Amino acid sequence: MIEIRQFGWSDYDAVVAVWAAAGREVVPRAELAAKLTRDPELFLVAETDADVAGVVMGTYDGRRGWILRLAVRPEHRRRGIAGQLVGELERRFRLLDCPRVNLLVMPDNEAGLRFWQALGYLPMPDVLCTKPM
Template sequence: MTLHIRTFEWGDWDAVAGLWEAAGSSVLPRAEVEGTLGRTPELFLVAVDANGVVAGVVLGTYDGRRGFILRLAVDPGRRRQGIGRELVAALETRLRALGCPRINLFVLPDNPSGLRFWQSMGYLPVPDVVHTKPL
């Protein structure tokens, strides 16, 4: 089945939220997504099949110095079909067009399949220590 990758539209929200839940991720608060879209709306992509069903989603951002992949999810019933790879490639293309020199992302160490996926896409682990503080 052919997929079309395009920029997220608010009409996709329920499908994207459902996909995040089905993939085992928490649903980001709408206000947080609105804030991200206010800066880089072209970096929130959905993969839609011929029937208009959202099969995958990737959310990226760019701060003018580094790109970040904040979240990638593919419908669990459609994994291992290249959807995630296509979404990441499309996001990389858009980040490159913005002049982004590097993309960062976080993968939890208890996610070996995620680690393998990202390494197969050329993303390498770095020994940086991550610090965070909720506000």
């Protein structure tokens, strides 16, 4: 049985392990603490048998929702965990009256693109610009 619930600080080490196992960059505690002051209800973990199997971080700026850091431990993949995490995050976005949700997928991540398209997300020809601060 999978339980999707809000992240708590006691989950941090397990979430770091999920990110590491999935090859994702770890969000440092200080950066995560700043994010959690804004919309903590949009940072979710998937727990199975007291083990954090997956995680997704969302954020909402009042205009757009963003899905960030979706990751599932390799040994828990292909069980619908990612879809359940996204589904619960989308439900929470709707409760906030969020009109649109965005996310970023690397263009060479064909499996990722197929996953998101199966959930109804459409690729957009936007150009990503970024500037470290």
